[in-house]
Amino acid sequence: MQPTDLNANSFSRYPPQAKALAVNNLPILRRVPLSLLPLILGQIINYDWRFPAEQRDLTRQLRYLGALSSASFTDLMAPFAAVELPPEISEIDWVNQPKIFGAQLSAFLWSVNQIDNYHGAAQQYQQHLQDAVSPESPAIPRLAIVVIGQGVAQADLPIFRRLRPHGVLFTSVNPENGLPTLLGVVKTRAQQHPENYAHWYIDGGEPEAAFRSMPGVAISSYGVLAPAIVRELNLTNQYVAQTSRSGTAGPESTTAYVASITPEDLKLNRDPRDPVLEHFEADMLTEGAGTQIFSTTYVQWASRECLHRAQPVTLLARFKPRQRAATMNQLMSRDPSSQPADAEGSLVDADMAAYYTWINQNRLPGADQSRFLAWFEGHNFVVAIGPSFAQGTTADAPTNIKQILDWM
């Protein structure tokens, strides 16, 4: 099947909003080369469970493509049109299984040494859209807060080494009431600027008791997800055992199986229900590497994806000690929340993750006005980055977290 063969019936298995979006944009979709189209369909097919920012971006992207002149459209698509796909890839049911198509396309491009060209074309395409459809700046400056190091009495590493050059390192911060103060800011911002999925709290364990529910704040926690994680691990183990017996076991089939696990399979039934967040959490657990077994990886990846997809104005990511390392088989067969923890290793993981969170925040519109704060929990170290902070400086005078937030 080729893109030109698409018709309204092609999308009969799509959820309602996704189907409507695809049908409404059928003339555009039919003109997109096959090497790109399933990647766009991969966004459309999940439209019903996408965050508002993603829905907005996708709609604008399609509107822009529809408004392009024929010559401009052809120019923009030329690098993708030049990719010749073998029959085994073009014959995949790419309308309904765009993920599988994407994986096969990637493997093919690597094998013919075209991955770099394709990667370059994709980046150019994204940049073109970004330049043409100027992204909206946030209503208020973004604020990302990362809390690391719970359970570590003393750090052996130079804390926040990668972040220090970009802001002020405060070395005499009174840690008292640090966490309630930071979470209080999240709560207040959500009250003052209510918007769906614009304010987030991600925790590596159970959410802090007094902040388990905050109106307008999307909360995702590794601790609450623990039963779903155990379910996922069980399903994966069953699949591997089954395919081992039939001789069809392999990394690719296992990865594809895990990616096909749904929020319903994991029983991600929030109260009240929140299908958008449930799908997000299922994506984190089924598409992220290591997110199931290490809470630090979950918080890092969820923060990255939350920033990338939901484009929040407020994010607080709190890392807690992950379980100790073991063999993958052990890690994949035991409840991660009831194992001995590795607090020191988790501090190293989270220190790097704080840096990645800052990088990911900087990829969003309005980055020049963004504020970032990372705190070594229970200790005196905070790094603060933002327009009002000099880069690469240290402040040794006694202060507290509220004061630093006020300076932001």
Next chain:
Amino acid sequence: MDRLRQIAHQRAISRRDFLRAAVVAGAGSQLLSFAPLRAAIAAPAKKVVVVTFGGGARDEETFAPEGQENIPQLMNQLIPQATFCTQVVNRGILGHYVATASLATGVYETFNNFAKVAPKNPTVFEYYRKALGRPADDAWVIAPSNGFNLIGQSSGGTFAPGYGAQVILPKHLLAAALGPSAADMNGLDYFLQDNYENPLYVPPSVNQDLQLSRLDEILHLSVDDFTRHAKILSSADELSVYVMRQLMREVSPSLIWITLHDMDVAHSGAYSLYLEGIRRTDRLCGEIWNIIESEPEYKDRTTMFILPDFGRDSDFDASGNGFQHHRTGDPLSRTTWLMALGPNVRQNVTVDRPLESLDLVPTLGALMGFATPLAQGKPIGELI
């Protein structure tokens, strides 16, 4: 975005500078002033040990200023004795098996990384054994995961059928030693971890008789000795080095290829475990050199090459997630380094010009005296 691009650009342009600086710091004073060849006074090198990292390591965690604390053996023990190539580019598929196979053939292999297939093009082992008429036990591969089982002999069939290397998978030895009741592993299942891109280890169908006969007849180890020693080790790579040492003592092959894999735990997203893997690999590289220097069959006759198969993704490529994977194909994930040391190698020298990872096989051929007609790289003149 602009700020990020600027930071990324600064990292890229300084890469070569800090690698060179690292070598200067490690080497003392002789950067770019060629040291006299030790070969003039030593016996000609006749043996080669190739150590690859099947895990990808980035500059940030190795030779960049902030990474040097992770590689004290490379920095302080090995680099002062080595020629160090600062810019080795891998333009092939960035999967560990296919990339290692490409290193071993000198051609970018294009098979599926997870497929159970042999390299299509002749391997360095075939070139070596056929050209020099060497016996089957003179070329060995010690590899970490089941997928590497077929790396010793190409599938082409026309060049040198039957001239491949023997491949030893330490975890197969251990699985055989533990026997079918491997449920009682006493913690040894650590070594059976296959690879970090496959979420679950599926026990291989090990030919127990073959593996046990290898233990007994080649390595001259009893099952008890082997399992007892395995218990005092802490990783699959340590087990590989232990097997390598035994192989060197008992068989003394002239061409040994060992792939270390511990650092690929980075795929789990735990930065601390990735760093631990690098530190362990660094220590093992020092140990391998010490083994070479302490074994009479190898001392002063052996050239050791160390190189990662490729790097890992940059922190600044939005399509990746930094150190965790090697999927973007960005310059950082494609560019790495190579170190060579031994009697025929100039000490304390850096090579800054761009090389390709495919250059390894022709370089080995030039060094050991055999042709590599189907390999696509070029001999690295500074190493021969």
